[in-house]
Amino acid sequence: MKLAYVFPGQGAQYVGMGRELMDRYPVARDTVAAADEALGFSLSKLFLEGPEEDLRLTYHTQPALLTVSVAAWRVFQSLQPACQPAAVAGHSLGEYTALVAAGAMSFEDAVRLVHHRGKLMDEAVPAGQGAMSAVLGMAADALEQVCAEASTDGEVVELANLNCPGQIVISGSAKAVERAGQLAKERGARRVMPLVVSGPFHCSLMRPAAGQLSAALAAATLQSAAAPVVANVDAVPRTQPDDLRAALEQQLYSPVRWEADVRAMLDLGVEGFVEFGPGTVLSGLIKKVDRSVVTYHVEDESSLQEALQATAH
Template identity: 60%
Template sequence: MNAAFVFPGQGAQTVGMGASLFARYPEARALLAQADEVLGFSLSSLITNGPEEALRLTYHAQPALLTVSSAAYQVFRSRCDVTPRFVAGHSLGEYSALVAAEALSFADGVRLVHLRGRWMDEAYPAGQGAMAAVLGLDAEALAALCQEVSARGHWVEVANYNCPGQVVISGTKEGVAQAAELARQRGARRTVMLQVSGPFHSRLMRSAAEKLAAELAKVAWRRARFPVVANVDAKPYQEPEEARQRLTVQVYSPVRWEESVRAMMAAGVDTFIEFGPGGVLTGLIKKIDRAVTAWRVEDEETLSEVLRACQGR
């Protein structure tokens, strides 16, 4: 088995996520307690009890997802000795991947993504930015359409290349609305406005990137144990300077998820294991290539299933 470990991004969070893992495994509970200590507030209570609207806030959702994903990963790794060829994450998930690769400590990761979430929230006036998923339109055609709308004075650009037929756009509220309407006129099957607080992965996030760069420079990085596939260019990296540079640019650049998955497959990966709630990446990976094996570990049931499957290969 040539495996890649992958980690979900913001939007996958739900109240109660990871509950069965936290209930049964001391190492999972230890990470939850450490997150509370690092952040100085009860992230564990938000994860366990909500409310949903508080957990959805960017600066809560990001550390919550990193914590739950890291817990799922730690529980799995202590019971299975599969070494990944690569690790990767979608947006925020790239930090979870770096923690898994031991390039970044869990404590630093939780602290960084809490700050990242706050700075992303502050980067553009509340209610003035937007994101939308566009389904069923060619990515190149959508990118050209975004340039067309932006030339009229309402900025919009591609933010996520998720899988064939699913691309996310980001920009000003008016720019996204115009681009979504134009996409439908030009053959998109559907457009869906996303419940996010800002125009993430667009150039409107550059002020957040500047603050993040200064914070990334303070962190004690280590060389990653496994190659980490970057969102920004779908290429693997392991060195600390590469991590700092890519994470800075990532905030205002598109997530090249489809390209990342295809690059890992081209390098020999035949099995993807997603750590964290929701199974979003597992679904995207199967849409990219139905023949590839894609599993997820998000609770006691899926952990048991994946451990059994790994033992059989």
């Protein structure tokens, strides 16, 4: 069975994530220790003990999720070395995790980069001025029209995450997001849910942060990926360092096209997906794109054993 490995983004985190694998497997403990050393502070104490409000800070959430996801992937790979993915992908910051899994970026570089990325995203728009909302039950073209009507010269709202059929996240200036939400409900959206986020991610308001991130990406060492990395910006599989870098920079201010990513991996012949890290958000979205595929996840001992058994053939 051809497998794709996928990695979650912000929102999947919780205090205590990764503890069971760390308790049982030295490779998980070593991964977490390497993250603490690379960052120069105890990231592990933060995601193992909290407090939750500190873990929710973007510049903590991103390296914490990457670390726990890489730890889960390394445990699985150490026990199932013959299992290699036909493609990898991650949702937003999860794309950095995918690059680590594909051998294109070192774990230490990735954890430092996403910590820096989180700070830049946090600083790009003053607190309270940006917002994001999930819109359920509305087609992308209709919602795009709503966003265009709700935007003004000084306030923008745009599509940010095209997650699966009927689930799209919008992002932008707080007032414009609110206007778009009202308009979407008037035009038939089933539900509009404001999200608890620290900024308006994946929209043009993040362009200043992308400019600063570009310099950090240019300084990072990237190698050719051992498996195609399906990029969020356009769902195109990439393996070459310059292409991977460009996708990461654009990703900061462009929509995450997760539904298109899943379809691109299916076009590569993928029949099953393994999600590494906390939760099963991506597995749920994948099933909404194509119910015929199988999904597994690796988060703790029981899910690890189930994934190992299913992929052993």
